[in-house]
Amino acid sequence: MNRNCVIKAPAPGSRAEWRRSSASSAHERLAFLNEATRRIGSTLDLAETSRELVDVAVPRFADAAAVMVQDRLLVDGELPTRPVDGTMLVRRVALGVAAEDPQPWIDVFPIDEATVYPAGLPHALCMASGKPLMYPTLDKESARLIGSSIDREEPVLELLTETSFLAVPLRARGRVLGCAVFVRRAGTQGFEEADVTVGEDLAARAAVCIDNARLYTRERRTALTLQSSLLPAELPQPLGMQIASRYLPASDLTGVGGDWYDVIPLPGCRTALVVGDVMGHGTRAAATMGQLRTAARTLASLDLPPDEVLFRLNLMSQDLDPTQIATCIYAVYDPVTRNCALSRAGHMPPVLLHPDRSTEVIDLPPGLPLGIGSEPLEMRELVLPANAVLALYTDGLVESRKRDLDSGIMALRRLLAGRVEDLDDMCDVIISRQRSGHDRDDIALLVARVRELDPDEIAVCPLPSDPRFVSHARRFVRATLASWGLGALADATQLIVSELVTNALKHGWPPIELRLLRGRTLVIEVADGSPVTPAPRSATADEDTGRGLQLVKRFAYRWGTRPMPYGKIVWVEQHLP
Numbered sequence: 121m122n123r124n125c126v127i128k129a130p131a132p133g134s135r136a137e138w139r140r141s142s143a144s145s146a147h148e149r150l151a152f153l154n155e156a157t158r159r160i161g162s163t164l165d166l167a168e169t170s171r172e173l174v175d176v177a178v179p180r181f182a183d184a185a186a187v188m189v190q191d192r193l194l195v196d197g198e199l200p201t202r203p204v205d206g207t208m209l210v211r212r213v214a215l216g217v218a219a220e221d222p223q224p225w226i227d228v229f230p231i232d233e234a235t236v237y238p239a240g241l242p243h244a245l246c247m248a249s250g251k252p253l254m255y256p257t258l259d260k261e262s263a264r265l266i267g268s269s270i271d272r273e274e275p276v277l278e279l280l281t282e283t284s285f286l287a288v289p290l291r292a293r294g295r296v297l298g299c300a301v302f303v304r305r306a307g308t309q310g311f312e313e314a315d316v317t318v319g320e321d322l323a324a325r326a327a328v329c330i331d332n333a334r335l336y337t338r339e340r341r342t343a344l345t346l347q348s349s350l351l352p353a354e355l356p357q358p359l360g361m362q363i364a365s366r367y368l369p370a371s372d373l374t375g376v377g378g379d380w381y382d383v384i385p386l387p388g389c390r391t392a393l394v395v396g397d398v399m400g401h402g403t404r405a406a407a408t409m410g411q412l413r414t415a416a417r418t419l420a421s422l423d424l425p426p427d428e429v430l431f432r433l434n435l436m437s438q439d440l441d442p443t444q445i446a447t448c449i450y451a452v453y454d455p456v457t458r459n460c461a462l463s464r465a466g467h468m469p470p471v472l473l474h475p476d477r478s479t480e481v482i483d484l485p486p487g488l489p490l491g492i493g494s495e496p497l498e499m500r501e502l503v504l505p506a507n508a509v510l511a512l513y514t515d516g517l518v519e520s521r522k523r524d525l526d527s528g529i530m531a532l533r534r535l536l537a538g539r540v541e542d543l544d545d546m547c548d549v550i551i552s553r554q555r556s557g558h559d560r561d562d563i564a565l566l567v568a569r570v571r572e573l574d575p576d577e578i579a580v581c582p583l584p585s586d587p588r589f590v591s592h593a594r595r596f597v598r599a600t601l602a603s604w605g606l607g608a609l610a611d612a613t614q615l616i617v618s619e620l621v622t623n624a625l626k627h628g629w630p631p632i633e634l635r636l637l638r639g640r641t642l643v644i645e646v647a648d649g650s651p652v653t654p655a656p657r658s659a660t661a662d663e664d665t666g667r668g669l670q671l672v673k674r675f676a677y678r679w680g681t682r683p684m685p686y687g688k689i690v691w692v693e694q695h696l697p
Contacts, residue, residue, distance in 0.1 A: 122215070122537065131151060136318070137412030137677040142402075145434050146581050147474050149314070149317075149318055151198040151689065152180065153318065153321050153322070153325075154320065156173075156176045156321075156322055156325055157325055157400075158480070159172055159175070160172045160173055160176060160322075160326050160329055161325070161326070161328075161329030161332070163333075164194070164256055164332060164336040164337075165212050166189070166213065166330055166331075166334060166337065167184065167214065168626065168669075169326060169329045169333055169359065170187035170189070170213045170214035170326070170330065171214045171216075172326075172696065173187055173214065173300060173322065173323075173326040174186065174187060174214045174215065174216030175187070175216060175383050176301060176322065176661040177216065177300075177322060177498075178216035178217065178218050179218030181302060181315075181318065181322070182218075182286075182302035182303055182304055183216045183218050183219070183301040183305045183308070184215075184218065184225060184230060184302075184502075185214075185215075185300065185301065185303070185623065186212055186214065186215045186216070186277045186300070186301045187212070187213050187214040187290075187298065187299075187300050187301075187307070187326070187419065188206070188210045188213070188235075188243065188298045188299055188300075188301070188545050189210065189211060189290065189297050189298035189330065189590070190208055190210055190211075190297060190298055191207070191208075191210065191211045191234050192209075193208040193297060193330075194211060194213070194311075196338075202263060203330075208236070208247075209234050209235070209236055209418055210234070210236070210237060210243070210247075210298060210299075210320060210442045210618070211232065211233065211234045211237055212229060212231060212232065212234075212235070212237075213214060213232070213358075214231070214450065214524075215229055215231055222281060224275065224278075225279065225526035226277055227275070228270075228275045228279060229468060229655065232470055233270070235269065235271055236269075238269055238474055239626070240254065240265065241265055241269055241584065242262065242266070242285060242287045242301075242372060243264060243266075243287055245569075246287035246288065246289050246299050246301050247289055247296050249289075250289050250291060250296050250333045252287065252288045252289065252316050252319060252320055253287045253314050254285070254286045254311050254315075255284065255285040255286075255288075255311075255340050255613055256280065256283065256284055256310040256311060256312075257282055257283075257284060257306075257310060258280055258282065258283050258285040260277065260281050260282075260431065262285075263276055263277050263280040263281045263283075264276075264277055266280060267280075279424070280303065281306070282306035282307075283303050283305060283306050283312045283471075284303070284304040284308070284309075284310030285301070285302075285303055285311075285676045286301070286302040286311045286315065286319050287300070287301050287302075288298050288301075288302070288316075288319045288320055288322070288323040289323065290323050290326065290330060290340070291323075291324065291327055292327040292328050292330065292331035292332060293359045293401055293685075294302070294306075297327055297331060297334075298329055298330075299323075299375060299534075300319070300322070300323045300326065302319055303473040314529060318684050320362055323533045324472070326615035327599075333472050335563065339403065341407060342403055343369065343403045343405075343406050344369055346403060346406045346410070347499055348367075349544060349579050350380065350406065350409060350413060350463065351381070352383070354380075355383045356383055356385055356640070358383065358385060358390075358391040358453075358640075359389040359391075359573065359577060359637065359638075360389070360393060360453075360455025360456075360458070360570065360571055360572070360573050361455065361568050361569065361570060361571065361637035362543055362568065362569040362571065362576075363383055363393075363543070363567070363568045363569075364543035364544045364546070364567050365381055365383075365547065365548050365564075365565060365566045366547045366548075366550075366551050366563070366564075367379065367380075367381070367562070367563065367564050367565075368516075368551055368555060368562060368563040369562045370401075370516070370561050378396075378397060378398025378399075378400065378405035378406055378409030378412075378446065378536055379395075379396070379397045379409070379509050379514045379516065379562045379563065379564035380394075380395070380396050380397075380398075380409045380412075380413050380564060381393075381394065381395045381396075381474055381512070381564045381565075382413055382416065382417065382565075383394075383467060384416075384417055384420045386420065386423060386452065386683060387643075387691050387693070388454070388456075388637065388682070389410065389436055389455055389456075389637045389639040389640075389643055390452060390453060390454045390455070390680075391452070391453050391455075392420045392426075392450065392451065392452050392453075393450075393451045393452075393453065393510070393512060393566060393568060394413075394416050394420075394448065394449070394450050394451075395448070395449050395467070395512040395513065395514060395564055395566050396409070396412060396413070396446055396447065396448035396449075396467070396490075396514075396564075397414065397446060397447045397448075397467070397514040397515060397516075397564070398444060398445075398446040399444070399445045399447070399489070400445075402445060402477070402685065404444075405481050407443070407447075407517065408440065408441055408444045408446070410444055411440050411441075412433065412436075412437060412440070412448070412490070413659055415433055415436045415437075415440075416448070416450070416658055417435055418428065419432050419433060419436075420632055421437055423680070423682050424624070425452070425463075425494065425499055425607075426450040426451060426452055426461050426462055426463035426499050427463040427498060427499035427674075429450050429463075429472070430448060430450055430463050430464070430487070430490070430497050431466045431494075431496055431497055433448065433490055434488075434491065434492075434493075434494065435494065436466060437491045438491055439486050441491075442491070444491060444493040445490065445492060446465075446467060446490040446491060446671050447462040447464075447466040447467040447468075447489045447514075447515075448464065448465045448487060448490055449462065449463070449465075449467040449468070449470060449512055450462070450463055450464070450469070451463075451510070451512070452670075453504070454589045455573055455578075455637075456578060456637070457503070457636070458503050458504050458505075458506070458570060458572075459502075459503055459504075460501065460502055460503070460504050461499055461500070461501045461512070462482065462484055462499065462501075462631075463484070463497050463498065463500075464484055464485075464486060464487055464497075465487045465488060465489055465490050465494075465497055465498040466486055466487060466489030466490070467484075467486070467514075468483045468512075468513055468514065468518065469482060469483075469484055469486070469528075469529075470482045470484065470510060470511060470512050470535055470661035471510075471511045471513075471529070471532060471536060472504070472508055472509070472510055472511075473508060473509040473510075473536045473537065474505060474507060474508055475505055475506065475507040477537045477544055478511065479533040479536055479537050481529060481619060482502070483499075483500070483501070484498075485498040485500075497649050503548065504570045505570065505601070506570055506571060506572045507569065507571065508569070508570045509536065509546075509567055509569045509570075510567070510568045510569075510570070511532070511536060511565070511566070511567045512565075512566045512567075512568075513532070513563070513564065513565045513566070513581060514562070514563060514564045514565075515561065516552075516562050516563040516564075517532065517555075517563045517564075517565055518531070518532055518554065518563070519552070528554070530531040531554060532550065532554065534549070535549060535550045535553055535554070543567050546567060547565055547567060550565060551563065551565065554693045563568055565584075569681060576603070576604055576638065577622065577638050577639070578635070578636070578637055578638070578639065579596070579635070580633065580634070580635050580636075581596045581633070581634040581635070582631065582632070582633050582634075583621060583624075583625075583632045583633065583634055584630075585629075586625070586630075587625050587626075587630060587631050588619050589625075590618055590620075590622055590625070593617050593618070593634050594614045594617060594618060594670050596634065597603045597610065597613050597614050597634075597636065597644075598610050600636055601613060601636075604638055606638075606642065606697070607639070608697045609642060609694055609696075609697065612675040612694065613642070613644060613694065615645060615671060615675060615693075616644055616671075616672050616675055616676060616692050617634065617646075617669055619669070619672055620634075620646040620672070620690055620692065621634060623646075623669075623690070624646050624647075624648040624650075624690070626649040627650065627652065627654070627686065627690075628649060628651045628652075629635050629648055629649035630647060630648070630649055631647070631648070631686075632646070632648045632649075633645075633646070633647045633648075634646055635647070638696075640693065640696075641677060641693040641695060642693065642694045642695075642696055643691060643693050644691065644692045644693075644694070645689050645690070645691045645692075646689070646690050646691075647684065647688070647689045647690075649686055649687035650687050650688065650689065651683065651687055651688055652688075653681040653688055653690075654669060654681070654690060672692055675694070676692045676693060676694060677693045677694055677695050678692075678693050679691060679692040679693070
């Protein structure tokens with residue numbers, strides 16, 4: 121049975137007493153309306169508010185009641201742009217009946233039915249004029265018109281003929297949102313003028329609450345739409361890592377905030393993992409989140425260390441909106457060395473699940489949140505064990521009004537250490553156990569499992585400081601690509617490798633190493649001990665050198681350099697066929 125259909129057995133004499141007293145005592149009417157004020161609008165849910173209205177009215181004021189609102193309020197959360205003139209789609213959102221057998225009413229007036237009430241019907245006249253319409257005794261012709269409008273003429277005639285009928289508009293902020301209909305059975309005392317005033321007061325209280333619910337729903341929908349559109353639609357699965365994520369909005373509008381996560385590919389098949397949380401709620405926080413996520417991706421493209429990325433993101437956040445504060449954690453993972461560099465700005469500490477199912481909270485200096493001060497942040501580097509799982513999250517996952525932060529992190533560690541292996545299942549278990557269902561903060565969760573690279577994903581060739589080994593590097597490339605089924609790239613890749621290795625042997629220092637990585641692209645890396653980065657130049661017609669990097673640019677998708685503790689790496693990417 122629909123939750124918005126209220127069925128009540130009539131209490132003997134209860135409504136008769138109400139009618140006698142309501143006709144003779146303003147005090148009784150005021151007491152009834154005060155009760156309605158307490159009971160209507162307890163939530164910011166339009167359907168629930170409508171149900172509360174019929175719950176108050178039935179059976180004390182009427183034997184049956186229904187609430188109809190314009191369909192646009194439910195679909196778009198918008199007020200009508202024109203008067204209700206008999207062409208607007210109206211939806212029945214609540215029904216209350218006081219009867220021993222309510223099923224006929226439920227069958228004839230089902231919840232959630234959308235109808236266009238033609239001009240001339242009591243509902244249409246009431247909404248078009250914005251004034252109540254009372255039939256002390258509803259004649260057979262009016263009942264027939266109501267029935268024909270919903271293609272149920274005979275059963276409507278049976279239910280409504282000779283009843284007392286009252287239709288009252290739901291008005292809020294100068295607009296008609298719909299109408300409330302009250303019915304008293306045939307053979308009982310019909311509605312009187314005093315009852316019309318009571319019905320108007322009931323509808324007025326309910327209309328304000330319904331409109332508040334509409335505004336709340338629209339604002340929440342806007343914030344959620346903005347936030348979901350700014351989150352990544354699909355996360356890449358980087359080389360050497362399996363990733364799963366979840367985002368869960370808060371249970372009310374005040375909690376719709378700026379939590380976000382991101383997975384950013386970096387040169388050399390490395391990956392940046394980002395989780396952040398904008399303090400504050402609503403559309404403004406979601407918009408700030410989008411700006412910070414874009415700024416973080418822009419800074420990631422510069423291939424800076426995590427602490428430097430967050431330091432610059434902090435300065436940018438103060439320029440974006442000085443009143444908005446955010447927390448963020450940024451990690452860079454290298455699948456070749458399994459080295460992970462992390463830094464956080466006031467964010468929750470990451471949790472690491474080891475292969476033996478033990479867990480640890482990574483000791484990482486918290487730093488100040490983004491938007492506060494300009495102090496440098498600290499960074500920590502560690503080598504992640506194969507099959508370890510790194511969990512990054514926002515505070516909504518571990519902290520609530522019923523649970524402190526330390527207890528929440530301990531609960532998260534226990535869930536990570538459970539027997540669930542699949543990352544998506546692990547996310548579902550964590551969210552379902554950690555989220556009570558009524559929290560006022562949203563949640564972002566990102567889990568990443570480290571895995572060792574397979575032989576068809578990486579190939580390494582150390583090179584002596586001898587120009588004669590350039591040909592050895594070319595043979596290594598051809599053999600490797602053939603074994604990977606990428607022979608079509610062999611010619612271009614050999615040319616690129618010849619230039620990079622020759623440049624490293626001529627201008628760099630030992631140790632020199634050639635590395636091929638197969639991920640979303642084919643990555644060629646040549647490392648040497650010199651910190652000096654190569655720069656392309658335009659060679660004249662008389663020069664025999666200076667064209668190597670121009671050739672690399674010609675055949676590469678993109679290329680660049682990045683510093684290392686012992687020197688540098690020159691990398692080149694090619695699209696896979």
